[in-house]
Amino acid sequence: MNEIIGIIIAAVLSWLNFVLIDTWVGLPEKPGVKGADVIGRDIKKRGGDLSGGFFQGNIVCSPDASAGTLLGAIACYTIGIPEGGFIAALLVFIGNRLCADPGYAGTTGALTIMVIIALTSFIGITPEEFIVGMVFAIITIQGLSHPRSSRLLGKIAKRMGRYTDIT
Amino acid sequence: MAILDLINITTVSAAVTLIGAAGIIVLPKPIDKVIMFALLQGGFIGLIAAAKYLDVAMAVALFDPISTVILLIGIIKINEIRRKREKAQEEMTLA
Amino acid sequence: MMLIQIVGILVLFMALRTLFARDRAERMLYLNAMSFGISALIALYIQTPFGAIIAITYFIASTVSSNAIAYSIGRVKKEIIVK
Numbered sequence: 001m002n003e004i005i006g007i008i009i010a011a012v013l014s015w016l017n018f019v020l021i022d023t024w025v026g027l028p029e030k031p032g033v034k035g036a037d038v039i040g041r042d043i044k045k046r047g048g049d050l051s052g053g054f055f056q057g058n059i060v061c062s063p064d065a066s067a068g069t070l071l072g073a074i075a076c077y078t079i080g081i082p083e084g085g086f087i088a089a090l091l092v093f094i095g096n097r098l099c100a101d102p103g104y105a106g107t108t109g110a111l112t113i114m115v116i117i118a119l120t121s122f123i124g125i126t127p128e129e130f131i132v133g134m135v136f137a138i139i140t141i142q143g144l145s146h147p148r149s150s151r152l153l154g155k156i157a158k159r160m161g162r163y164t165d166i167t
Numbered sequence: 168m169a170i171l172d173l174i175n176i177t178t179v180s181a182a183v184t185l186i187g188a189a190g191i192i193v194l195p196k197p198i199d200k201v202i203m204f205a206l207l208q209g210g211f212i213g214l215i216a217a218a219k220y221l222d223v224a225m226a227v228a229l230f231d232p233i234s235t236v237i238l239l240i241g242i243i244k245i246n247e248i249r250r251k252r253e254k255a256q257e258e259m260t261l262a
Numbered sequence: 263m264m265l266i267q268i269v270g271i272l273v274l275f276m277a278l279r280t281l282f283a284r285d286r287a288e289r290m291l292y293l294n295a296m297s298f299g300i301s302a303l304i305a306l307y308i309q310t311p312f313g314a315i316i317a318i319t320y321f322i323a324s325t326v327s328s329n330a331i332a333y334s335i336g337r338v339k340k341e342i343i344v345k
Contacts, residue, residue, distance in 0.1 A: 007268075035332025042287035060294045061329040063322060070298055071318050074305040078314040088318065095322035099329060131302050132265050135272055143276055143295045146288065171267060176307045179270040183277045183296070190281050198335060202289050205327055206280055209293075209300045212320055216304045221312055224304075228320040232327035239334045246338050 006125045010133030013120070014073070015140070017113055018065040019156065025105040027064060028055045028157035029164050032101055035061040043150050051157045051164045052150025056142060063095045066141075068109025070134045075110075076117050077127035085114025180213025197242050205235055266306050273299035286335055290328060297324040 022028075028051040031037040036057030043053035059066050071092055075084030092106035117127050141149050157163045187207030191200050208231040215224040276296040283289045298321070305317040 003265075033329060033333070034336055035329050038332050038336035039287045039290060042285065046285065046288075056291060057332070060290055061325070061332055063325050066298075067321060067325065070301065071321065074301065074314050074317050078305060078309060079311045084314070091315075091318050091322070095325070098322070099326060128265050128306060131306060132268055135269055135299050135302050138298045139272055139276070139295055142291045143272075143279070146291060174267045174270045176266060176270065176303050179273055179303065180300075182274055183300075186277045186281055198286065198331070198338065199289070202280070202286070202293060202331060205293055205324070205331065206277060206296065208327075209297055209320075209324065210277075213300050213303060216308060216313075216316065219308070221308065221316060224316050225319060228316060228323050232323045232330070235327040236330045239330055243334055243337055 003129065006129040007132050007136070009120075010125055010130040011136040012133075013116055014069050014113065014130060014134040015137035017116060018069045018109055018134075018137070019141075019153070020160075021065040021109050021112065022055065022058075022105055023153075023157050023160050023162050025065070025103055025108070026162055027058045027105065028052065028153065028162050030054065030166060032058050032103070033061050033099070043146050046147055048147035048150035049154030050167070051162075052153035054164060055153045055157070056146065056150060059138075059142065062099045062101045063092050064103075064105040065109030066134075066138055067095070068092045068106035068111075069113045070131070070138075072110035072113040073117065073127055073130040073134055076114055077131060081114065081118050081121065081127075085111055085117075088114075175217075176213060177217040180210045180217055183207075183210030184214065186210075198239075201235060201238055201242065204238070208232075208235070266303060269299050269302050269306065273303065287332075290332055290335070294325075294328055297321060297328075 031040055031054045036054060039057035040053030044050045058064055072085050072088040075088035089107040089110040092110050096106050117130055184207055187203050187210055190203030194200055212224055212227055273296055276292050280289045280292040301317040301321040305314055
């Protein structure tokens with residue numbers, strides 16, 4: 001398969017993977033640690049959405065499904081497809097407990113991206129394209145325009161019933 | 168294009184290190200300097216990994232955030248001491 | 263274009279944006295995006311399992327230090343700069 005098309009498909013799949021798993025676990029609802037609170041309120045001050053701001057703050061301050069997706073793709077590339085996913089899930093679990101985060105978003109993200117990589121390997125998308133695709137996905141969320149992406153994340157959170165009650 | 172051939176992991180990491188160093192020199196407030204220091208650490212680990220010193224890269228990846236945390240503890244402490252001294256000076260000038 | 267070159271351009275873009283950002287929390291977000299890129303670069307260059315372990319260790323350590331920096335941004339409300 002052509003590399004550019006593979007990277008685009010992998011970027012869309014990993015974006016959906018980590019945004020949906022993070023929203024479902026409850027990241028936009030409340031800030032997990034105090035640093036996420038600071039970043040969320042600053043994004044709201046610059047014209048964004050508070051729920052999306054908490055989401056982005058939680059991505060920065062704690063390993064969540066975005067970390068699980070990237071590290072799962074890296075492990076699947078270097079170690080091999082079923083073993084890499086499990087090793088990445090274990091290491092992300094240790095990292096979560098190091099940051100005093102009691103959730104399971106990272107391990108879920110790593111395991112689901114392992115399944116997705118295994119399924120798309122039949123179409124011809126390699127794990128390297130998933131690594132580059134995940135970097136693209138995180139740059140669209142955190143690297144372009146913070147207020148705009150926080151509004152999009154807030155809309156997704158509202159649609160899935162995970163909007164925050166804090167003001 | 169010729170300039171795209173220059174982009175490999177060594178040059179990208181060196182550029183990130185230099186951007187981090189420029190940020191530390193130029194930005195005035197201490198916490199901004201610490202953020203640029205974290206940027207410099209990223210570029211530094213990229214350089215060490217590019218030279219294939221993998222065990223050194225592992226040690227640096229584990230110990231650099233410890234130095235960041237120590238710097239931040241120092242900044243918080245100094246700020247509190249300076250604020251207490253300012254408040255004590257204000258009370259002295261009022262009294 | 264090779265994959266390392268694509269990720270390299272993105273990492274440089276993020277690093278420049280952290281230098282020229284206006285706000286402190288904005289810098290944290292760009293820094294985190296750059297750490298994703300550096301992890302990806304290390305894994306794509308050293309294609310062995312130990313390279314993956316180093317990339318994972320670097321990424322989790324950079325998340326811990328970003329957490330510490332964000333906490334102290336909230337703790338130090340107004341910094342006193344000595345001239």
